[in-house]
Amino acid sequence: MLVGKKESTMDRVNRGLARRYRRERWFRLFGLSAIVTSVCFIGLLFVSIGANGWSAFQQTEILLDIHFDTEQFDVDNLSTANYGALVKNSMQTLFPDVAGRSEKRELSKLVSSGAPYILQKMVMQDTGIIGSSQKIWLPADDEVDMFQKGYILRDVMEGDRRLSDKQIGWIDQLFAEGRLEKKFNSTFFTAGDSREPELAGIRGAVAGSLFTLAVTLVLSFPIGVATAVYLEEFAPRNRWTDLVEVNINNLAAVPSIVFGLLGLAVFLNVFGMPRSAPLVGGLVLTLMTLPTIIIASRASLKSVPPSIREAALGVGASKMQAITHHILPLAMPGMMTGTIIGMAQALGETAPLLMIGMVAFIVDVPTAVTDPATVLPVQIYLWADSPERAFVERTSAAIMVLLAFLISMNAMAVFLRRKFERRW
Amino acid sequence: MYPSFFLLLLLTIASLAYMQGKRRAFSLTGLAAGSSRLHSRPGYYGLLTALWCVLPPLLIFVFWLAISDSLLIAMAMKTLPTSLQNLSLDQTDLLVNNLRNLIAGHVAARDIDPVLEKAAEQYIGLQHISQMALGVVMLVTALFSTFSVYRRICPEMRARNHVERIVQISLVLCSTIAILTTIGIVLSVLFESIRFFQQVPLTDFLFGLKWSPQMAMRADQAGSSGSFGAIPVLAGTFMISGIALAVAVPIGLMSAIYLSEYASSRVRAWAKPIMEILAGVPTVVYGFFAALVVAPFIRESGELFALSVSSESALAAGLVMGVMIIPFVSSLSDDVINAVPQAMRDGSYALGATRSETILRVIVPAALPGIVGGVLLAASRAIGETMIVVMAAGLSANLTANPLQAVTTVTVQIVTLLVGDQEFDSPKTLVAFALGLLLFIITLILNVIALYVVRRYREEYE
Numbered sequence: 097m098l099v100g101k102k103e104s105t106m107d108r109v110n111r112g113l114a115r116r117y118r119r120e121r122w123f124r125l126f127g128l129s130a131i132v133t134s135v136c137f138i139g140l141l142f143v144s145i146g147a148n149g150w151s152a153f154q155q156t157e158i159l160l161d162i163h164f165d166t167e168q169f170d171v172d173n174l175s176t177a178n179y180g181a182l183v184k185n186s187m188q189t190l191f192p193d194v195a196g197r198s199e200k201r202e203l204s205k206l207v208s209s210g211a212p213y214i215l216q217k218m219v220m221q222d223t224g225i226i227g228s229s230q231k232i233w234l235p236a237d238d239e240v241d242m243f244q245k246g247y248i249l250r251d252v253m254e255g256d257r258r259l260s261d262k263q264i265g266w267i268d269q270l271f272a273e274g275r276l277e278k279k280f281n282s283t284f285f286t287a288g289d290s291r292e293p294e295l296a297g298i299r300g301a302v303a304g305s306l307f308t309l310a311v312t313l314v315l316s317f318p319i320g321v322a323t324a325v326y327l328e329e330f331a332p333r334n335r336w337t338d339l340v341e342v343n344i345n346n347l348a349a350v351p352s353i354v355f356g357l358l359g360l361a362v363f364l365n366v367f368g369m370p371r372s373a374p375l376v377g378g379l380v381l382t383l384m385t386l387p388t389i390i391i392a393s394r395a396s397l398k399s400v401p402p403s404i405r406e407a408a409l410g411v412g413a414s415k416m417q418a419i420t421h422h423i424l425p426l427a428m429p430g431m432m433t434g435t436i437i438g439m440a441q442a443l444g445e446t447a448p449l450l451m452i453g454m455v456a457f458i459v460d461v462p463t464a465v466t467d468p469a470t471v472l473p474v475q476i477y478l479w480a481d482s483p484e485r486a487f488v489e490r491t492s493a494a495i496m497v498l499l500a501f502l503i504s505m506n507a508m509a510v511f512l513r514r515k516f517e518r519r520w
Numbered sequence: 521m522y523p524s525f526f527l528l529l530l531l532t533i534a535s536l537a538y539m540q541g542k543r544r545a546f547s548l549t550g551l552a553a554g555s556s557r558l559h560s561r562p563g564y565y566g567l568l569t570a571l572w573c574v575l576p577p578l579l580i581f582v583f584w585l586a587i588s589d590s591l592l593i594a595m596a597m598k599t600l601p602t603s604l605q606n607l608s609l610d611q612t613d614l615l616v617n618n619l620r621n622l623i624a625g626h627v628a629a630r631d632i633d634p635v636l637e638k639a640a641e642q643y644i645g646l647q648h649i650s651q652m653a654l655g656v657v658m659l660v661t662a663l664f665s666t667f668s669v670y671r672r673i674c675p676e677m678r679a680r681n682h683v684e685r686i687v688q689i690s691l692v693l694c695s696t697i698a699i700l701t702t703i704g705i706v707l708s709v710l711f712e713s714i715r716f717f718q719q720v721p722l723t724d725f726l727f728g729l730k731w732s733p734q735m736a737m738r739a740d741q742a743g744s745s746g747s748f749g750a751i752p753v754l755a756g757t758f759m760i761s762g763i764a765l766a767v768a769v770p771i772g773l774m775s776a777i778y779l780s781e782y783a784s785s786r787v788r789a790w791a792k793p794i795m796e797i798l799a800g801v802p803t804v805v806y807g808f809f810a811a812l813v814v815a816p817f818i819r820e821s822g823e824l825f826a827l828s829v830s831s832e833s834a835l836a837a838g839l840v841m842g843v844m845i846i847p848f849v850s851s852l853s854d855d856v857i858n859a860v861p862q863a864m865r866d867g868s869y870a871l872g873a874t875r876s877e878t879i880l881r882v883i884v885p886a887a888l889p890g891i892v893g894g895v896l897l898a899a900s901r902a903i904g905e906t907m908i909v910v911m912a913a914g915l916s917a918n919l920t921a922n923p924l925q926a927v928t929t930v931t932v933q934i935v936t937l938l939v940g941d942q943e944f945d946s947p948k949t950l951v952a953f954a955l956g957l958l959l960f961i962i963t964l965i966l967n968v969i970a971l972y973v974v975r976r977y978r979e980e981y982e
Contacts, residue, residue: 116877117874119876120876123879123880124782124875127775127778129774130770130774130775130778131778131779134794134846135791137798137843138798141805144812144813145805145808145809319694319697322694322695323691323694325691330691330692331695339699343698343699343702345967346702346964346967346968349897349900349970349971350964351906351959352906353935353956354904354963357952357953358701358704358708361712368589383697387698390698414680414684415684444803445802447910447931450935450938451934455939473907476805476808480808480811480812491808495805495808502802503800
């Protein structure tokens with residue numbers, strides 16, 4: 097009677113069941129944690145950028161009583177008058193007991209070195225203010241700004257921080273008198289780049305980005321759509337079209353910096369185009385985004401049902417008429433979605449633009465596609481390299497602006513897809 | 521600006537030509553009703569006229585753009601005294617550069633050489649004349665070709681076929697741009713690389729163990745000859761990419777599996793867009809994040825364990841790069857996992873396998889070629905990634921296996937060698953193109969294999 101002793105298959109299965117279920121739970125947990133990790137990382141990225149960057153939208157300003165002394169303007173050219181002295185004098189009158197050369201210099205360092213230019217602009221606009229006294233809010237130096245925002249700590253050793261004890265005393269006094277206030281940092285949106293953090297803004301970079309994107313869009317959308325139409329509707333199946341297809345798929349995966357090398361060697365060295373110009377940047381980015389647009393456009397052309405094509409041909413349209421009158425309009429939303437995604441890629445691209453010299457330090461806001469310019473991501477890269485503490489928050493703020501642009505572009509793509517998506 | 525004005529003028533004339541052509545076609549139908557029916561719709565006659573108005577002048581314009589500058593420079597150089605004309609090639613180049621700077625107005629007034637100044641004036645004068653001539657020629661051709669087409673408009677003219685032919689030719693031309701781009705990349709990188717390999721032997725570059733791309737000003741200077749061994753740079757590239765893949769492959773694959781096999785549709789609707797955000801963040805932002813948050817964090821936690829961690833450690837750059845390619849791995853694996861036929865899952869469940877057993881023993885082996893293809897594509901992306909490593913990895917080429925030390929990568933070296941002003945005859949600049957060629961070849965091989973594997977895999981289950 098040994099038969100009863102032999103364990104049945106069910107017993108063997110049941111014995112292992114608990115272990116197998118445990119494994120199942122662990123596996124599932126592992127999968128969930130992979131997703132949670134990615135989500136956490138996004139959260140960390142956004143939170144750290146936001147925490148670093150929000151304070152850049154405010155800038156400390158100092159209220160000074162500027163006396164536009166007539167003696168100072170006793171010169172031939174008003175723009176060469178000593179505006180720096182006006183700022184210094186008004187600081188002196190606020191702190192009359194400051195004496196000595198080095199102390200005076202420390203005192204005048206509290207105001208931004210761009211303040212004289214602001215006064216100059218005021219005088220050039222309205223010469224009537226010469227001789228009068230005015231209460232003017234002027235930007236404080238970036239170190240004062242950092243101190244007010246709590247990035248420079250009071251209780252570190254004097255030698256270890258960028259502000260001396262005396263300077264902190266003056267700042268406290270100014271603050272107590274209500275002459276020191278954090279205000280909305282409009283300079284950040286209206287100025288070009290600068291070596292002084294308190295005078296630096298993103299307007300030049302944003303304008304450069306817009307010019308570059310405009311060139312990219314004007315070139316890549318028609319060329320991309322034309323290529324997709326040719327490959328999808330006209331091209332015979334032969335070696336040549338196979339080659340084009342393989343090429344496009346491969347170009348989509350070529351590192352972006354290689355496109356920069358192409359731009360440097362061909363557009364700059366062979367064609368002699370200007371360095372740092374949005375025109376060249378746009379050309380390079382066009383070559384880079386073309387594969388994205390072509391692939392998306394082809395997918396969208398493919399999704400138009402053949403019955404539409406055949407109906408058009410059936411009522412006597414030529415092939416070209418069937419395409420331009422019927423297929424293209426139906427495929428257009430998909431093509432536009434692909435184009436917007438390609439443009440978003442181009443907007444965030446940095447590496448190829450470094451190669452064609454768009455990293456130069458450019459103060460002026462560009463006004464044409466051939467002006468030297470930089471773009472927003474490159475500006476972020478340049479500021480991230482700057483040693484001043486105040487540039488860290490400005491870099492983060494510029495990233496916030498860039499991400500806002502990108503998110504709204506992607507949201508537009510999603511909206512287009514939802515609105516016009518058609519299932520046949 | 522003259523040329524852009526001409527283009528605007530051309531567009532205006534073209535729209536006039538369109539209207540005239542269309543009107544003429546209409547008037548032809550009116551002439552003898554019934555007897556002369558137009559071959560095409562009237563709009564096509566207008567379109568044909570407009571196209572003929574725009575295309576020939578445009579060709580002339582492109583031709584002018586291509587040759588005018590070099591022609592004008594040559595003519596301006598002719599005005600220089602003969603002593604300056606018979607210089608060696610290098611010196612002529614220098615002279616031409618000076619001339620160009622003068623023309624662009626980049627030179628301070630006091631250093632101007634009167635002879636060159638005359639040449640520059642000559643250039644500017646000639647440029648003026650050539651722009652005027654261009655305008656006249658473009659205008660005349662536009663009017664002439666428009667008029668000749670306009671005169672030939674008659675009911676039998678096959679306007680639609682003509683227009684469609686022109687459009688189709690332009691479609692073909694557009695599709696060759698992809699090919700031209702590839703040829704351009706290969707030629708531009710190859711050309712400069714060959715110049716580099718004329719100065720530094722290929723074997724030194726491929727097998728050299730020391731990388732310090734400095735060229736000395738004088739021959740007797742310390743460290744006078746740079747060494748261009750690419751091995752340390754490549755090793756650094758592969759280490760950082762390896763770390764990135766070690767992060768991205770498990771996380772990306774597991775999230776793809778979870779999303780496609782376990783998650784409810786509500787979770788999927790939330791999680792997928794979030795992964796897409798990860799893919800949409802520009803790399804410069806990741807680079808900033810790596811340098812600002814991750815690298816200091818790793819250094820401080822290394823100090824807790826008494827490890828010396830470089831502030832530009834390979835680990836920091838690799839980790840962040842890994843996060844960057846997670847969505848890449850996950851969306852590619854998601855595609856291939858979804859392509860596995862449902863029947864295979866059902867068969868496995870019917871035999872009593874749990875979900876995880878089905879996934880690990882049936883789905884993943886079936887999807888493996890596709891997954892491998894995706895991983896290869898991700899690897900090529902990691903190798904070619906630039907901004908994260910430029911901002912978070914180092915510049916010094918250490919040949920080390922320690923991820924806590926600073927290493928450098930191919931892309932970092934290309935950027936540091938080529939940003940700023942360059943001289944295009946020193947190996948220091950040319951080596952960047954050799955590195956570019958290396959990068960292009962490596963990623964090309966990875967891409968071709970990956971695309972082939974993915975395509976074969978798709979065919980298998982279709």
